[in-house]
Amino acid sequence: MSERPVHGAAVRLHHVTRRWGTSVALDRVTIDVAAGSFTVLLGPSGCGKSTCLRLIAGLDEPNDGRVEIDGRDVTPVPPAARGVAMVFQSYALFPHLNVGENILFGLRARNVGKAERTRRLRDAAEMLGIGHLLDRRPAQLSGGQQQRVALGRAVVAQTPVCLMDEPLSNLDAQLRAEMRREVLALQRRLGITMIYVTHDQTEAMSMADQVVLLRDGRVEQDAPPDRIYAHPETTFAASFIGTPPMNLLPLERTAHGLTIAGTTTPLMTGRPDHRGPLLAGIRPETLRLAAAGIEARVTHSEFLGADTIVACAVGAGAARLLARLPGRARLQPGDRVAFALDAPPHIFDATTSRRIVHAAETPTRTATPVST
Amino acid sequence: MTRSERREAVAGWLLVLPAAALLAAFTHYPTVATLWRSLHGQALHGKPPSFVALANYRAMVKDPVFWQALRNNAVYSAAVIPLSMALSIVMALAVDAATGARIRGRTFLRVAYFTPTILPMIAIANIWLYFFTPGYGLIDRLLAPFGFGNWNWLGAASTALPAMIVVAVWREAAFYMIFYLAALQTIPPTLREAATLEGASRFTFFRRVIWPLLTPTTLFVFVNVVIDSFRLIDQIVVMTHGGPDNGTTILLYYIYEVGFQYWDSGYAAALTAVLLAGLAVVALAQFLLLGRRVHYG
Numbered sequence: 001m002s003e004r005p006v007h008g009a010a011v012r013l014h015h016v017t018r019r020w021g022t023s024v025a026l027d028r029v030t031i032d033v034a035a036g037s038f039t040v041l042l043g044p045s046g047c048g049k050s051t052c053l054r055l056i057a058g059l060d061e062p063n064d065g066r067v068e069i070d071g072r073d074v075t076p077v078p079p080a081a082r083g084v085a086m087v088f089q090s091y092a093l094f095p096h097l098n099v100g101e102n103i104l105f106g107l108r109a110r111n112v113g114k115a116e117r118t119r120r121l122r123d124a125a126e127m128l129g130i131g132h133l134l135d136r137r138p139a140q141l142s143g144g145q146q147q148r149v150a151l152g153r154a155v156v157a158q159t160p161v162c163l164m165d166e167p168l169s170n171l172d173a174q175l176r177a178e179m180r181r182e183v184l185a186l187q188r189r190l191g192i193t194m195i196y197v198t199h200d201q202t203e204a205m206s207m208a209d210q211v212v213l214l215r216d217g218r219v220e221q222d223a224p225p226d227r228i229y230a231h232p233e234t235t236f237a238a239s240f241i242g243t244p245p246m247n248l249l250p251l252e253r254t255a256h257g258l259t260i261a262g263t264t265t266p267l268m269t270g271r272p273d274h275r276g277p278l279l280a281g282i283r284p285e286t287l288r289l290a291a292a293g294i295e296a297r298v299t300h301s302e303f304l305g306a307d308t309i310v311a312c313a314v315g316a317g318a319a320r321l322l323a324r325l326p327g328r329a330r331l332q333p334g335d336r337v338a339f340a341l342d343a344p345p346h347i348f349d350a351t352t353s354r355r356i357v358h359a360a361e362t363p364t365r366t367a368t369p370v371s372t
Numbered sequence: 373m374t375r376s377e378r379r380e381a382v383a384g385w386l387l388v389l390p391a392a393a394l395l396a397a398f399t400h401y402p403t404v405a406t407l408w409r410s411l412h413g414q415a416l417h418g419k420p421p422s423f424v425a426l427a428n429y430r431a432m433v434k435d436p437v438f439w440q441a442l443r444n445n446a447v448y449s450a451a452v453i454p455l456s457m458a459l460s461i462v463m464a465l466a467v468d469a470a471t472g473a474r475i476r477g478r479t480f481l482r483v484a485y486f487t488p489t490i491l492p493m494i495a496i497a498n499i500w501l502y503f504f505t506p507g508y509g510l511i512d513r514l515l516a517p518f519g520f521g522n523w524n525w526l527g528a529a530s531t532a533l534p535a536m537i538v539v540a541v542w543r544e545a546a547f548y549m550i551f552y553l554a555a556l557q558t559i560p561p562t563l564r565e566a567a568t569l570e571g572a573s574r575f576t577f578f579r580r581v582i583w584p585l586l587t588p589t590t591l592f593v594f595v596n597v598v599i600d601s602f603r604l605i606d607q608i609v610v611m612t613h614g615g616p617d618n619g620t621t622i623l624l625y626y627i628y629e630v631g632f633q634y635w636d637s638g639y640a641a642a643l644t645a646v647l648l649a650g651l652a653v654v655a656l657a658q659f660l661l662l663g664r665r666v667h668y669g
């Protein structure tokens with residue numbers, strides 16, 4: 001493996017629909033996964049992530065649409081012939097086989113020669129640091145070790161595509177962070193295409209080349225992590241990414257510009273050429289205490305070590321505003337504070353929940369000059 | 373021993389006592405009594421049976437019916453044990469697959485397979501007596517188009533024992549299928565999916581995963597089917613009375629005949645002793661040979 005890297009294959013879901021009775025798990029989903037990329041399918045529980053993976057693996061069939069791997073339509077191809085390996089959330093290790101036998105199960109089923117099997121097992125065991133565990137049964141392993149064995153089983157198959165369904169969700173926080181780095185390093189080293197499912201946005205942000213955010217069986221946004229963070233296309237994307245999540249506050253059009261409903265300080269001068277109610281999206285980490293600005297009343301504050309999360313009430317409806325302030329912000333509930341913004345707010349259409357591209361973002365459009 | 377350890381030991385013995393007492397009263401004592409009884413003759417005209425030492429056993433060696441019962445039992449066991457186990461696994465796999473596929477009416481399917489276990493023996497006997505009826509029974513009617521069709525299945529020496537075997541396999545397989553089904557349903561479906569992705573055929577998956585994971589169940593079923601095959605009697609009593617010409621007389625039925633129809637309880641006790649000794653040897657061999665190769669989850 002280290003000597004002969006496997007090359008990743010591109011994976012494409014094209015207008016894929018999967019229904020069970022009247023409930024639609026995936027609704028005309030199109031996803032393009034570049035060869036050799038680390039792509040994360042992200043979304044809340046029940047949004048259709050596992051269904052996507054199972055369709056790619058061939059463990060399930062779409063009602064409509066097609067699945068392509070390496071440019072080939074594999075929709076009618078059985079799982080074993082698709083060139084994909086999968087790591088299951090439950091690991092799916094065979095309880096009666098020891099670690100070595102578990103890892104080699106597929107190679108034996110495919111009649112790979114003994115010498116080759118031995119070589120691949122040795123490489124995988126070394127790569128994953130499980131050489132000393134080969135004779136143990138899964139029941140005699142810790143969760144992290146079982147996870148490595150499951151990875152080993154996927155690695156020895158040397159398939160161009162590897163699928164992982166919430167592989168780290170059964171591990172404790174520290175081990176999860178460690179395995180995150182290892183899985184990523186492994187993917188880089190092997191050069192395979194990784195399609196990784198998680199509901200944890202931190203995992204997605206820290207590992208992915210490309211994040212596909214799913215919601216209710218539809219693709220909400222498909223972008224690299226920095227793009228999805230900086231330019232969330234919808235309020236859902238805005239609030240799903242980032243800790244704490246982005247503040248979404250109703251806006252009011254005033255003579256001075258747009259203000260949070262019930263406050264007087266304009267968030268931005270000028271106005272987007274857009275009718276209908278608007279929402280401002282403000283990342284907690286872009287707020288900073290200032291002498292004047294958005295006035296708010298502190299309701300709660302939580303010291304996290306490196307920073308403090310301050311919850312405030314703003315405006316007419318006492319909407320909740322979270323701010324992430326560096327260090328220990330000594331604020332008491334009831335304190336009056338004012339915030340300035342380090343970055344322009346995101347503007348969303350409150351009815352469609354979609355992002356409104358305003359002039360500041362599109363320098364070519366000069367119809368509505370805005371300075372922030 | 374500390375005081376609390378001593379108290380625990382006493383409590384332990386007290387807890388075991390009721391079960392041990394029942395076991396002794398209804399299993400161990402009768403066994404010993406049977407052995408003792410087998411050394412005595414027949415009780416005639418109200419006189420207590422006389423001590424005859426090993427005379428009953430000597431008579432047994434020369435008793436052709438005993439040897440025939442033994443032979444019949446060997447044939448019966450050799451057929452019923454593997455056939456009913458194989459059939460119970462096949463039926464369990466079928467029902468399990470149907471459950472996985474969420475087909476309609478899987479409950480009905482399960483009930484259908486399990487029916488022979490719920491039915492009382494008399495009902496079963498009636499069903500099969502009808503099946504086996506010469507001329508207009510189900511089997512003869514099915515065979516009629518092929519030129520057969522008037523055969524006395526239970527009355528002919530060549531088919532009576534095989535007919536008994538068929539009925540027994542039907543009953544046993546239906547009962548033990550439930551155990552296999554329960555075991556199959558504890559196997560996570562992701563194991564099959566993982567194996568499928570790894571390129572394992574259905575057969576490979578069965579041989580390398582399902583079968584090993586079923587080993588504890590197989591051992592349990594095997595022990596019970598073996599014991600059952602020496603304990604069969606109701607079916608014979610109801611359907612053939614051991615006939616024709618002792619053709620379906622197996623060991624326990626012969627004991628019943630000797631003990632409760634000829635009232636030779638000494639000889640019946642001796643036959644029982646032989647049966648018990650045989651079962652003990654079988655049980656011991658099973659646990660010694662198979663015990664080591666079992667995978668307990």
Ligand SMILES: Nc1ncnc2c1ncn2[C@@H]1O[C@H](COP(=O)(O)OP(=O)(O)O)[C@@H](O)[C@H]1O
Nearest residue numbers: 020024025043044045046047048049050051052
């Ligand atoms: N085998 C199934 N039968 C019926 N509904 C299913 C089945 N598998 C998934 N679903 C439904 O499809 C939706 C998406 O499920 P899934 O892909 O497992 O979500 P996720 O992995 O994102 O949590 C859910 O509403 C779920 O209830």
Ligand SMILES: [Mg+2]
Nearest residue numbers: 049050051165
């Ligand atoms: Mg899932």
